[in-house]
Amino acid sequence: MFNIRLYTLMFLILGQSVLADFIIRYEDGSHEISKYDPRLSDSLSLLSKSVSYIEEDRILYKHALESRDPLVFDQWIFNNYIDDSFSRSKALENEMNRVSVAVIDTGILNHEDLINVMPGADFISDIENSRDGDGRDEDPEDLGDYGPSSCKNTSSNSSWHGTHIAGIVGSTSHNDIGIRGINDQVNIVPIRVLGPCGGKTSDIADAIRWSVGGKVDGRSQNSHPVKVVNLSLGGRGSCSNYLQEAIDFATSKGALVVVSAGNEASSIDSAEFTPVNCKGVFKVGSIHSSLTQSNFSNYGKKIDIYAPGDNIYSTFNSGYSTSSYDDYAFLSGTSMSAAVVSSIAAGVMGLNSELTLDQVKNIMATSGELIDCLYGDCEGKLALDPLKAYQKALVTLRDTSYSYDDNDVEGGVETISSNDTNFTTNSDGGKCGTIIRSSDRQSFYRLISSFTVMLMAFLLFNSFFAFKMRD
Ligand SMILES: [Ca+2]
Ligand SMILES: [Ca+2]
Numbered sequence: 077m078f079n080i081r082l083y084t085l086m087f088l089i090l091g092q093s094v095l096a097d098f099i100i101r102y103e104d105g106s107h108e109i110s111k112y113d114p115r116l117s118d119s120l121s122l123l124s125k126s127v128s129y130i131e132e133d134r135i136l137y138k139h140a141l142e143s144r145d146p147l148v149f150d151q152w153i154f155n156n157y158i159d160d161s162f163s164r165s166k167a168l169e170n171e172m173n174r175v176s177v178a179v180i181d182t183g184i185l186n187h188e189d190l191i192n193v194m195p196g197a198d199f200i201s202d203i204e205n206s207r208d209g210d211g212r213d214e215d216p217e218d219l220g221d222y223g224p225s226s227c228k229n230t231s232s233n234s235s236w237h238g239t240h241i242a243g244i245v246g247s248t249s250h251n252d253i254g255i256r257g258i259n260d261q262v263n264i265v266p267i268r269v270l271g272p273c274g275g276k277t278s279d280i281a282d283a284i285r286w287s288v289g290g291k292v293d294g295r296s297q298n299s300h301p302v303k304v305v306n307l308s309l310g311g312r313g314s315c316s317n318y319l320q321e322a323i324d325f326a327t328s329k330g331a332l333v334v335v336s337a338g339n340e341a342s343s344i345d346s347a348e349f350t351p352v353n354c355k356g357v358f359k360v361g362s363i364h365s366s367l368t369q370s371n372f373s374n375y376g377k378k379i380d381i382y383a384p385g386d387n388i389y390s391t392f393n394s395g396y397s398t399s400s401y402d403d404y405a406f407l408s409g410t411s412m413s414a415a416v417v418s419s420i421a422a423g424v425m426g427l428n429s430e431l432t433l434d435q436v437k438n439i440m441a442t443s444g445e446l447i448d449c450l451y452g453d454c455e456g457k458l459a460l461d462p463l464k465a466y467q468k469a470l471v472t473l474r475d476t477s478y479s480y481d482d483n484d485v486e487g488g489v490e491t492i493s494s495n496d497t498n499f500t501t502n503s504d505g506g507k508c509g510t511i512i513r514s515s516d517r518q519s520f521y522r523l524i525s526s527f528t529v530m531l532m533a534f535l536l537f538n539s540f541f542a543f544k545m546r547d
């Protein structure tokens with residue numbers, strides 16, 4: 077027995093389609109599948125047998141996520157982070173304009189899950205460090221950063237760091253291949269600056285300038301000027317004048333320069349690490365899924381935002397030294413966190429192109445949840461919530477009078493290292509890149525080589541925390 081009016085009411089309340097099939101079970105044990113619901117017409121009385129029950133023949137679905145990226149289940153940021161914020165944020169991508177992001181790194185490899193890669197450049201000027209037989213060129217292919225003895229880099233493994241970063245910034249979603257992209261509305265502009273012996277400050281600075289559309293001697297202009305510059309690299313020392321000039325140029329073009337805080341588990345407030353001590357950069361620390369600071373992450377009052385950087389799964393290559401076939405790997409580091417921030421910042425800009433750079437910084441710095449502290453000076457610091465950032469972008473009106481407090485690291489003018497006495501710092505402090513050479517010409521080259529070794533050490537340190545999964 078059943079109450080027709082009650083069931084009718086239920087159908088109306090639940091909004092279920094009356095066009096669905098219906099299962100009719102008769103009291104004699106037989107059944108039939110009906111295209112019509114006999115309860116909603118006068119046909120119930122026409123049925124030849126007594127009815128035990130009638131129910132909708134509902135459609136059920138496989139227990140898969142909407143994604144068609146088979147490795148998405150290894151991406152914890154899509155499965156276990158702030159109310160599925162990364163997954164939910166993807167629904168807004170169809171409202172975005174495409175934004176270009178520079179990945180200034182070890183170069184890039186062709187990869188099945190990296191589709192939106194634009195023409196890039198190779199800014200490694202040192203022939204030995206380039207491995208490609210010449211200086212700067214048009215081809216940013218990563219030839220591996222496995223170590224030659226010439227720069228004391230004895231690692232036999234290549235990091236494929238640039239390919240991994242590129243995958244975080246903009247791998248391709250819903251293509252039945254690999255991982256899900258954090259933001260698909262991104263053009264990746266890969267620029268190679270880091271070789272086996274690290275990267276020169278001058279190459280990195282010129283790469284920044286070129287990426288945002290600036291002129292660099294000997295190079296044709298970038299056909300896809302970027303609005304976000306990702307720098308997942310660093311070393312010790314003050315901020316170089318030459319690098320600061322390039323960052324200022326990028327800022328003048330409205331581009332956000334995203335910088336990883338570093339993996340020394342140290343405070344960046346001491347101004348010891350660069351380029352995070354440069355002015356106007358967006359400084360990113362690392363957290364893991366519980367929103368706790370990663371144990372390797374640099375920290376401090378000057379951090380702008382924290383983002384996932386622990387065990388981040390992204391595009392990789394199976395080759396140990398030279399490249400082989402497409403692969404995926406887990407890497408950890410503030411490098412990965414910066415790439416996440418770069419990808420979402422591009423999304424914010426893509427949702428609202430009217431925003432000023434300062435407004436973009438504000439949205440990125442204030443859209444998040446409080447982190448759990450592992451190290452000091454983290455009170456009030458946030459872990460990025462991408463959905464919240466996108467929603468703010470959609471409702472924020474352009475305001476040219478708004479000024480973001482860049483929270484610059486003060487006195488980024490420390491000496492390179494304690495045993496290097498050839499340098500002094502500018503006594504008035506506070507200005508980036510104010511090393512004054514106090515000794516002979518040779519000291520300049522010592523500065524460059526020292527910085528290069530430090531960059532290399534940073535990469536190696538990064539690799540130390542890498543957990544590569546093959547197959
Ligand atoms: Ca070259
Ligand atoms: Ca090249």
Ligand SMILES: [Ca+2]
Nearest residue numbers: 145248253255
């Ligand atoms: Ca994919």
